[in-house]
Amino acid sequence: MGGTGHAVLAEGLRKRFGATEALAGFDLAVPEGTVCGLLGPNGAGKTTAVRVLTTLLRPDGGRAEVAGFDVVRQAARARHRIGLVGQHAALDEVLSGRQNLEMFGRLYHLGAAGARSRAGELLERFGLTGAAGRPVRLYSGGMRRRLDLAAGLILSPPVLFLDEPTTGLDPRGRTDVWEAVGSLVSGGTTVLLTTQYLEEADRLAGRICVVDAGRVIAEGSPSELKASIGADRVTVVVRREADLPAAAAIVARVAARGASPVAVDRDTRRISAPVTDPVAALTEVARALRDAGVQAEDIALRRPTLDEVFLRLTGREQAPGREPGGRDAARGAVA
Amino acid sequence: MSGTAPVAPAPPRTALGRLGWAVADGWTITRRDLSHWARRPAPVVVGLLFPVMTVLMFAYLLGGGITVPGGGDYREFLVPGMFAMTMVFGVETTFAAVAGDAAKGVTDRFRSLPMAASAVVTGRSAADMLASVLGLAVMVACGLAIGWRWHNGPAAALAAVGLLLLLRFALLWVGIYLGLVARGPEAVAAVQILVWPLGFVSNTFASPAAMPGWLGVIAEANPLSATVAAVRELFGNPGWDGASWAAQHAMTLAVVWPLALVAVFLPLAVRRHRDLGR
Numbered sequence: 001m002g003g004t005g006h007a008v009l010a011e012g013l014r015k016r017f018g019a020t021e022a023l024a025g026f027d028l029a030v031p032e033g034t035v036c037g038l039l040g041p042n043g044a045g046k047t048t049a050v051r052v053l054t055t056l057l058r059p060d061g062g063r064a065e066v067a068g069f070d071v072v073r074q075a076a077r078a079r080h081r082i083g084l085v086g087q088h089a090a091l092d093e094v095l096s097g098r099q100n101l102e103m104f105g106r107l108y109h110l111g112a113a114g115a116r117s118r119a120g121e122l123l124e125r126f127g128l129t130g131a132a133g134r135p136v137r138l139y140s141g142g143m144r145r146r147l148d149l150a151a152g153l154i155l156s157p158p159v160l161f162l163d164e165p166t167t168g169l170d171p172r173g174r175t176d177v178w179e180a181v182g183s184l185v186s187g188g189t190t191v192l193l194t195t196q197y198l199e200e201a202d203r204l205a206g207r208i209c210v211v212d213a214g215r216v217i218a219e220g221s222p223s224e225l226k227a228s229i230g231a232d233r234v235t236v237v238v239r240r241e242a243d244l245p246a247a248a249a250i251v252a253r254v255a256a257r258g259a260s261p262v263a264v265d266r267d268t269r270r271i272s273a274p275v276t277d278p279v280a281a282l283t284e285v286a287r288a289l290r291d292a293g294v295q296a297e298d299i300a301l302r303r304p305t306l307d308e309v310f311l312r313l314t315g316r317e318q319a320p321g322r323e324p325g326g327r328d329a330a331r332g333a334v335a
Numbered sequence: 336m337s338g339t340a341p342v343a344p345a346p347p348r349t350a351l352g353r354l355g356w357a358v359a360d361g362w363t364i365t366r367r368d369l370s371h372w373a374r375r376p377a378p379v380v381v382g383l384l385f386p387v388m389t390v391l392m393f394a395y396l397l398g399g400g401i402t403v404p405g406g407g408d409y410r411e412f413l414v415p416g417m418f419a420m421t422m423v424f425g426v427e428t429t430f431a432a433v434a435g436d437a438a439k440g441v442t443d444r445f446r447s448l449p450m451a452a453s454a455v456v457t458g459r460s461a462a463d464m465l466a467s468v469l470g471l472a473v474m475v476a477c478g479l480a481i482g483w484r485w486h487n488g489p490a491a492a493l494a495a496v497g498l499l500l501l502l503r504f505a506l507l508w509v510g511i512y513l514g515l516v517a518r519g520p521e522a523v524a525a526v527q528i529l530v531w532p533l534g535f536v537s538n539t540f541a542s543p544a545a546m547p548g549w550l551g552v553i554a555e556a557n558p559l560s561a562t563v564a565a566v567r568e569l570f571g572n573p574g575w576d577g578a579s580w581a582a583q584h585a586m587t588l589a590v591v592w593p594l595a596l597v598a599v600f601l602p603l604a605v606r607r608h609r610d611l612g613r
Contacts, residue, residue, distance in 0.1 A: 054447050058612050076346055079449040090440035094371045106363045107450040108343045109356065118341050151444070155343050188491060 004122055007032045007067055007159045007190035008053060014061035015048055022048040023059065024214035030192055030207075032158075035185050037205030038194040045214035047087065050163045053192070054084045067159050083152035083160045088169060089144040090151075093137040097128050097147050100136060104151050122150040126180060132280075138247035139154050143171025160184065162193040166200060178203060198310055203226055212314045225309045232282050235272040239295040245312050247271055247296070250288045271296075346449060357451035364458020365465070368432075372466075382428070383470055386421045387477045390414065392479055393540070401540075407573030414478035415495070415566045416539035419559055421470050422503040423534050426510040429463050430526050433514025442569035446611065452541055456608065467503045471496065486571030495569035498589050502562045505593035508600035515607040539563050542575040543582075555581040558596065 008030040015023040022045045030036040034133065036048045053055035053064055055075040064071045067081035075262060091100050098119050105115025123132045126146040136144060144277050145165065152160060166174040178320050181204055185191055195201050201208050202222050209219040218225060234255070238247045248271050252262045255273035262273040275281035372379045387395060390413065398409040415418050437441045445455050454479035485492040513526060536554045537543075543554035554560055555577060567574035 048464075051443075056446055057445055058613060076449060079447060080343060080345075082447065084444065084447045086440045086443060088440040090444035092367065092441065094375050095367065096374070099370060103363060103367055104444070104448065105341075107360055107445070107448045107454075108341075109359070109449070110343060112340050114341055155341065 005031055006065070007034075008036070008065070008192055009093040010053065010062065012062035013049065013052055013064055014060045015045075015052060015057065015059050021214055023052070023062075026062070026215055028209060029215060030190060032190050033185075033188050034207060035181075035193065035205045037201035037208045038192065038211050039196070039198065039201045039310060040194075040211035044211045044314075046211050047163055048214075049211070050084075050161050050192070050194060050285070054082055055079055056084075059317050080155070080160050083155065083157040085145075085148050085160070085162045085165055087154040087164045089136075089148040090146060091136045091144060092283040094135055096135055096262065097131050097134040097139070097143075098123060100147065101151060101154065105154050108154055110154070117121065118154055122153060126150045127176075138293045140173070141169050142176050145169060145173060145177055146180060149177065153184070156187075157189070160192045161194070162191060164194055164196065165334050166197070174200075186313075195252070209312045210310065218309075218313050226304050228309065232278040233272045233274050233304065234278065234285055235270060235298070235300050235302055236285060236289070236296055237298040238269050238271070240295050241269055244271070245271060246292055247289060247294050250292060250294070251285060254284050254288070270304075342539075343449065357453050357457070359460060360454030361449040361457035363450075364454050365461040367458070369465075379466075382449045382466075383473045383519075386424070386470070386474055388472070389420070389478055390417045390481070392412035393417075403573050408482070410482050410576065411484070411572045412567070413476075413540075414481075414483035415570055415572050416537075416563050418471060418474055418478075418499050419502065419563045419566065420475060420539060421474055422467060422499050422536050422562075423506060423559055425467050425470070426506040427527055427530055429459065429507050429510030430465065430514045430517070431523055432459065432463075432569050433511050435525060437515060437517075438519070442611070443449050452608075453521060456511060456604070459511065460504075462606055463507055463510075464500065464504065467500060467558075471499060480602070483572070487569060491569045491571070495566040498562055498565055500570070501590070501593045502558065505558070505596035507598075508597055508604050512600045512607060514605040515604060515611070533557065533559065536576075537563065538575050543579075544575065544577060555579050558588075558592035561585050565589035 004134055008028060010026055010028040013023045014021070015025040024045075026045065026049055028036070028038075028049070038049065040046050048057065052059045053066055053071060055071050055078055058072060066078045069075075069078040069081065092103070095103065101119035101122055102112075102115045105118050106112065108115075110118060118120075120129075123129045126149065128143060128147060128150070131139065131143060136147065139147065149165070152162075166170070169177065178200070181191060181193070185204075191204075193200075193204060196263050205222070207219060207221055208225055209216045210225070211217070220228065222315050234251065236247055236251060243314050244266065248264050250260055251273050253270050255262060255275050262271060264271050268330070282299065282301050286296075286299055289299070347356055393413050394410050398413070402408055403409050403412045436445075442455070446452075472574065485495075513522075517523065517526070536550060537557040538554060538560040543551040543560065545551075546554055561581065564574055564577075565584060566589070576582070
């Protein structure tokens with residue numbers, strides 16, 4: 001144990017709730033000091049995975065280690081090394097921010113004086129000193145989440161779990177949380193965060209694991225994942241539907257060098273295809289369309305977004321049973 | 336500023352050390368409730384005054400219309416019943432606190448901490464029992480103010496207080512169990528409503544003998560009835576002299592019933608708490 005260099009390691013985790021298989025062979029390896037984003041739709045199994053990894057839930061099968069400790073057999077020791085910030089700010093609404101942190105500090109057995117000084121440090125670090133004496137029920141959503149984050153950091157745990165840390169926050173609150181997480185990571189904390197927001201995963205996580213139906217179906221850096229569904233795409237929207245075949249032929253000819261298929265959407269009169277030399281392709285398509293007398297409403301060059309990666313991987317665009325390419329690439333990178 | 340991470344002590348290896356942690360953690364949880372009282376006294380004060388108001392209402396508004404068996408004083412008859420009712424209403428406090436913590440994720444946070452697992456429950460029990468002692472003291476003061484007295488000496492009076500707190504302790508486990516099982520605010524309302532029939536289908540305000548047959552049977556079997564009858568006897572206050580087995584053995588039942596409730600609901604609550612991880 002230990003020495004694997006992995007702060008979080010899960011192998012074949014299974015968990016079933018009645019007829020629902022929440023985790024169906026969930027594998028994960030998060031190297032120490034990195035930020036891993038679990039990205040997936042509601043019900044994909046992200047929260048279940050976090051609950052197993054934070055010792056709150058006993059898996060039906062498989063095994064997991066956090067900071068080198070088995071989450072089932074060495075749960076007590078694992079709990080010393082983790083911080084958990086859940087979906088709902090798990091705070092006492094009646095107590096003040098300071099009282100909350102002191103209470104949790106005492107439950108970490110820091111002693112009364114230790115808990116008090118730690119609470120003071122964290123309040124200052126999260127910009128809550130001014131509100132420290134107010135009851136939490138009067139806090140804004142962003143303040144609550146910051147306090148919640150502070151409570152998860154009382155021990156400066158080497159591994160921090162954030163379950164949808166910015167769900168329900170306004171943009172200001174979201175930025176606050178992102179900045180707080182960013183500063184932690186620069187201090188060497190390993191972070192596993194779940195999110196439905198691609199922007200969040202893109203911004204915070206060095207590696208992203210796309211979760212669907214209780215399994216990790218793809219993983220890699222944001223750019224690897226984007227690359228896995230192809231290069232930049234040229235898109236054309238034609239004015240008349242009758243022009244679609246002609247325009248599709250032109251785009252196909254230009255894109256042929258990339259040897260990739262052309263996507264034609266009749267409803268939106270949109271044609272798109274991946275290209276290898278984007279700028280040259282764009283000018284060539286524009287000239288060829290004009291020469292052919294095809295009127296275009298829009299010609300553009302677009303980078304694939306993580307949204308597309310996400311939809312492509314989780315929305316059943318893939319043939320069933322076929323593994324998307326991102327995973328193998330990432331496996332190599334991890335090992 | 337970020338480099339000042341405190342070091343938490345490792346879990347104790349000896350049984351004594353673990354007990355020390357369990358006590359310290361339980362006290363931390365109890366203190367949390369005591370801080371609630373200090374920070375938000377209004378609900379506490381309302382909780383203390385509500386039974387006082389009920390006593391005054393019954394004593395001065397309805398009291399004239401009720402005849403007490405044996406021709407005793409109605410207030411002497413009423414007050415011990417209200418003591419027991421106060422204990423029963425305490426179950427709502429326990430239930431709401433446990434259900435609220437579960438719903439807000441506070442229970443999960445506690446479970447993710449390296450604290451003694453028992454502390455959440457023992458801390459809660461201690462806080463609720465303290466609240467009940469306080470509530471009972473207020474009620475005793477109120478009773479004395481309107482003319483209620485105990486007649487069998489301080490030892491019997493203390494025994495009666497002991498029986499009342501035993502009932503509260505038993506209901507504590509019912510409250511914890513229901514709070515862990517409950518889902519959502521509807522459950523809170525349901526428990527608050529169900530406490531009323533438990534309180535009123537008893538010998539607290541009316542004689543079970545005067546109720547429709549089946550209801551009288553339920554009222555006599557009600558654990559609350561046993562405690563009320565036993566407490567009236569110990570205080571030397573007037574009560575209904577039922578001929579039924581339950582009425583004849585009220586003192587025994589006032590001990591056996593709460594112990595039976597604890598025997599059922601304590602293991603259920605512990606198991607439910609453990610099963611949160613299943």
